[in-house]
Amino acid sequence: MTASERDKMAAGLWYNCIDPELDLLRDRAREAVHRHNTLSPAERGSAAPELVSLFAGFGEGAFIEAPFHCGYGFNITLGKRVYLNAGCVILDSAAVSIGDGSMLGPAVQIYCAEHHKERAQRAAGIEIAKPVIIGRDVWIGGSAVILAGITIGDGAIVGAGAVVTRDVPAGATVVGNPARLLPRA
Known part of the structure; x- marks a missing residue:
């Protein structure tokens, strides 16, 4: 039996993102995101119920400001007291885990997909998720x-506007594009 594009995506293999099943899953996420972004703050609370139910995990005290956008939602796990400020984007074609007490400033973007380097493959929708x-x-x-x-x-800090292209060690501070380590004070 041939693996579906969703199965390939989940396994970290090259897959075709232009796929009917993946389109339906993205549509489901768009509906939940739309609901979150259009509810009044009093009705929405920490996050729209449709968005919370889409996520793999939503820790106690986690909070997502509007507007927010995600690709699928079901790959996102937020720990306790995680805060996502307005305008955050998580393109979760792979797992995204955000640990307890972490805070993301406005307009932070997390991208899990890498598009193929070959032009024809890229045009055909071939990508890999990490x-x-x-x-x-x-x-x-x-x-x-x-x-x-x-x-x-x-405990790491990522400075505003940084583009993180490499892992960041615990307790480190990185800034710039591409992000580079600052010496410890």
């Missing part, structure tokens, strides 16, 4: 971009 793991008590400044396959260690 997980992003953000540890506990991490602070990610506004407009930072976290690329596919990155792990950010506990």
